[in-house]
Amino acid sequence: MLEVNQLTRWYGKFKAVDSVNFSIGKGEIVGLLGHNGAGKTTIMKMLSGFLEPNAGSIKINQIDITSNLKQIQQQIGYLPENLPVYPEMSVADYLDYAAQLKGLNRQQKQQELKRAIKATELAPKLLDPIATLSRGYKQRVGVAQAILGRPSLLILDEPTNGLDPTQTEHMRELIREIAKEATVILSTHIMQEVDALCDRAIIIRQGQLAVDAKLDELRQSRSLNLATSLSLEKIQALLTPIQGIINIESAGVKDPQQTEVLHYVIHLTTTANLTKLSSTIAKQVISAGADLYTISQQHIDLETLFRQVNQGTLSKEVKHAA
């Protein structure tokens, strides 16, 4: 549905987005992540046609967005971080104006306004001037204008910013509902948001694509946690010859009351079968006459992964999964 190829953008002599490639299918919700200044907004502005790339292409349903920008923009819904709304306009007038910009005819406009107002629960505020709305309600106005016309690509920058927990949950349901018929790109600094909504994460670092992978793959690292009574020297001698094991790191003693329980992280190759290796390791430890306390697959949470990407310490295995 969306194909981005070698997307590049300079600001003067500064390359803010550097040869980024990705494609996203219909029905996917993808998290666009990265530190402040990584290049996310620049990418979103280019995807929504507000900013021209210096190089590369963006195709929506196989059509280059530059070839027919106006028509393609009508298929795109964009919630920017700071919506350029008109403070003196009422919510109703503003949404009516936004529907006109989407090129909706009279009948579609009525239907779509009704749908967007219902979805964002804006009915009680329709006659209020935008300037008098709370931050959460302003955010709902932004989302309402973005979903008008049932866009096939919806780009949301911090969609739950300023929303209370109940409204956040409603917003998530709404995004899931929209994603059934569209492609959704969601940029956020809130990792719970990504966990709750996204199937996949694209992480941008210094303008470049650092990770593009399914969240399930990202969470499952290629490492095992082992707790045993064996010393590092002994465990290395015992396990390093096993095929599929790259190396073994000591994670020390975790409980001062149990100094005999030594923790290790075992790094595995990308092709290793984790279940089989766990069984082999368990047998080896026991046949060496040592105690085996636990052996389990290590899971990485998104925050750790995000930190590793930004520190440039992401393991080779995870980048491979990407």
Ligand SMILES: Nc1ncnc2c1ncn2[C@@H]1O[C@H](COP(=O)(O)OP(=O)(O)OP(=O)(O)O)[C@@H](O)[C@H]1O
């Ligand atoms: N109009 C501009 N002129 C010059 N430099 C710019 C301009 N807009 C953005 N930049 C620079 O480009 C880089 C990427 O900015 P961008 O806004 O895309 O980052 P971001 O990932 O969206 O950051 P944030 O999470 O803080 O919103 C930053 O270094 C920023 O300072």
